[in-house]
Amino acid sequence: MKFFIDTADLDEIREANDMGVLDGVTTNPSLMKKAGGSDFHAHIRKICEIVDGDVSAEVTATDFEGIMREARTLAKIHDNVVVKVPLILDGIKAIRALAAEGIRTNCTLCFSPTQALIAAKAGATYISPFIGRLDDISTPGMELIEQIVQIYANYGFETEVLAASIRHPMHVVEAALAGADVATMPFGVIKQLIKHPLTDIGLERFLADWKQYEQQAAAAGDGVGS
Structure with a gap:
């Protein structure tokens, strides 16, 4: 299983990377707001210089043309950038078009197996099911991971299952047992794994x-x- 850190905080990324177990980074607009700064592209470039692994950077457009425009710009920042695209109709269309251009994508805000199936058929590099947010509404998020892993195995999809919205170490254990390819988590959870x-x-x-x-x-x- 690959470990990604879910943050835009450069100090946390450096510290996690120094542990020698970090495989990548996921960011989103909320994490960028928390980290501060005024130059989004420069910030993503700094992250890519710290970590030798995939770095997800999210578009904020919700229309096809806007997503494509932002995605192409983000992909030029660094070879390790994976463009994060929301799981909406125009997002799926964009994922298909971006795949044809060789631009890798992380399809985010997945909450159902049907959404994951559509994303894989569109050619997403990663699918990000948000297990913690499902748990928050009394729905077992880990069941979604299990369903997606099984569906992808049934049909040989190459899209990697990236367990997101991880809240505690048991989420990591359960995601690993379910066969998720990646777990992305806050730095606090990474440190808890050791304790x-x-x-x-x-x-x-x-x-x-x-x-x-x-x-x-x-x-x-x-x-x-x-």
Whole structure:
């Protein structure tokens, strides 16, 4: 499974990338607003310079011509840019046209298997089902991941399933078990993946025992490592 970070914060992206496990970045207009700045294209370029992997940058147009115009501009920023397109009628038309031009796309705001099927038939590079938002309305979001993975396997679609709107580590585990190709998550969730209370307890015990060992060695007149 590939790990993407869902943020436009350059410091978070650098820190996550330094861990050595980051495969890409997803952004959206809300994340750009949170990160601040005034030059969207320059900001995406900076992200691409940090991470050696796919970087999703979203269009804001909702009509076919506008989506195509913005997508072509975004794709020129860097080879790693994947154009994020909303799952609407003109978005699907644009995904098909962009695929014909060799421009990769991330079809976003997917909430049903039929939407995912249409996106794959249009030639989307990624499909982004929003599992957390489904959970928010008492609908099991992970079932959608399972359905999409099965449908794509049935027909050999090459579109990658990108589990989005991930809220906690169990979402990552469940998405991995369901066969999602990618999980995109906030930096806080990435850090949570490392944490376990038994790891902390075990390390604390080992270090305490080592300190006692050093004291015993010193009392016996032996230097540690001598």
